[in-house]
Amino acid sequence: MRYDRLALALAAAMSLTCFAPVCALAQGPGDALMQAEEAASEAAAQDPDDISLKESANPAVKPVMLYTYDQMVHDIGILQGRYGNRMRVGSFGTSLDGRTLYEITIGNPNAGKHVMIQAGIHGREYMTPLLVMKQLETALEFADTANYKGEPLKDMLEEVQVHFLPMVNPDGVCISQMGFEGLRSYDLRQIMEEGYEKDLEEERTDTTLDKYVLYCKGNGRGVDLNINFPAGWEDITTSPGHASYTGYKGERPASEPETKGLMALANRYHWAATVSYHSQGEVIYWDFPENKVREASKELAEELASISGYTLLESNGKGGFKDWMQVKDDPAPSVTVETGAAECPMPFSQWENVWTKNRSGWAAALYYAFHKG
Numbered sequence: 001m002r003y004d005r006l007a008l009a010l011a012a013a014m015s016l017t018c019f020a021p022v023c024a025l026a027q028g029p030g031d032a033l034m035q036a037e038e039a040a041s042e043a044a045a046q047d048p049d050d051i052s053l054k055e056s057a058n059p060a061v062k063p064v065m066l067y068t069y070d071q072m073v074h075d076i077g078i079l080q081g082r083y084g085n086r087m088r089v090g091s092f093g094t095s096l097d098g099r100t101l102y103e104i105t106i107g108n109p110n111a112g113k114h115v116m117i118q119a120g121i122h123g124r125e126y127m128t129p130l131l132v133m134k135q136l137e138t139a140l141e142f143a144d145t146a147n148y149k150g151e152p153l154k155d156m157l158e159e160v161q162v163h164f165l166p167m168v169n170p171d172g173v174c175i176s177q178m179g180f181e182g183l184r185s186y187d188l189r190q191i192m193e194e195g196y197e198k199d200l201e202e203e204r205t206d207t208t209l210d211k212y213v214l215y216c217k218g219n220g221r222g223v224d225l226n227i228n229f230p231a232g233w234e235d236i237t238t239s240p241g242h243a244s245y246t247g248y249k250g251e252r253p254a255s256e257p258e259t260k261g262l263m264a265l266a267n268r269y270h271w272a273a274t275v276s277y278h279s280q281g282e283v284i285y286w287d288f289p290e291n292k293v294r295e296a297s298k299e300l301a302e303e304l305a306s307i308s309g310y311t312l313l314e315s316n317g318k319g320g321f322k323d324w325m326q327v328k329d330d331p332a333p334s335v336t337v338e339t340g341a342a343e344c345p346m347p348f349s350q351w352e353n354v355w356t357k358n359r360s361g362w363a364a365a366l367y368y369a370f371h372k373g
């Protein structure tokens with residue numbers, strides 16, 4: 001049984017060293033949870049209609065460990081049936097392995113301000129697509145009735161459109177959840193298998209293939225999309241020269257269709273704020289060396305920290321989507337939110353923690369855009 005095998009491999013995986021560039025836990029995970037719960041109870045004391053208190057009576061998006069691309073597509077269809085007049089389902093491209101890159105937009109279609117909430121750019125961080133799909137469902141269900149910090153969502157959504165990109169790297173999610181057989185393309189499977197062999201030879205890994213696939217962050221040909229953007233890309237010196245589970249920056253900046261699609265969408269609008277969900281560490285990265293929107297990015301980070309209790313950190317690397325958004329022409333206040341306090345793929349026991357601290361994240365970005373954007 002795949003699930004038994006996965007559970008065993010996961011249990012083994014949890015004992016290994018974290019491969020993330022930074023696994024900062026500047027405070028205990030319990031501290032952040034207490035802060036998030038305090039923030040929610042404070043909001044409740046002031047306003048029983050705060051979005052942080054709203055639960056779907058009959059949710060379409062049901063939290064599970066392996067929240068798959070196919071499940072997400074199915075759930076988007078259900079949400080469309082229920083809330084079709086409130087949402088616009090679009091796409092910003094197609095993945096290497098032929099999967100649609102979804103963009104779901106809510107708010108007044110004529111509104112001039114735009115917020116982006118994106119997740120799942122790293123395959124093994126597939127709890128973040130679930131988070132963003134749950135955010136989307138509560139946004140749709142309570143858009144007319146709930147508030148954020150006393151401000152009616154309805155009023156804010158008159159002036160701001162919120163674009164949800166729940167799974168930027170669906171091929172990587174499929175690999176981490178199902179192994180290389182999760183890829184439809186024989187050629188891509190070959191590239192990934194060769195990448196694994198080279199990683200073994202170069203001692204970038206010493207795990208069995210079963211475990212190796214679980215850790216895959218990259219796309220269908222082993223490029224880490226969040227170091228594939230043209231923001232300090234040339235200065236990334238740790239990249240292998242081949243497909244890998246992590247750390248391969250690609251042959252050139254924006255070499256990948258997922259990167260290109262996201263950049264084209266980013267260049268289509270002037271963004272008031274972008275939020276990128278990752279795992280793990282319970283921190284918010286808000287800066288970059290050439291950041292053109294430094295103060296604004298910090299303010300956005302502070303708004304998200306006020307509900308999550310996460311710690312603010314300045315920067316964590318190069319070539320990331322956030323980094324590029326902060327340095328490109330027409331830059332946008334942007335943050336990377338590292339959810340969760342366990343190694344990826346995070347065990348399902350992290351879900352309540354991740355949801356509690358980040359459920360209003362989209363509304364926090366909306367509030368920031370409405371007032372400051």
Ligand SMILES: [Zn+2]
Pocket residue numbers: 122125226278279
């Ligand atoms: Zn990540």
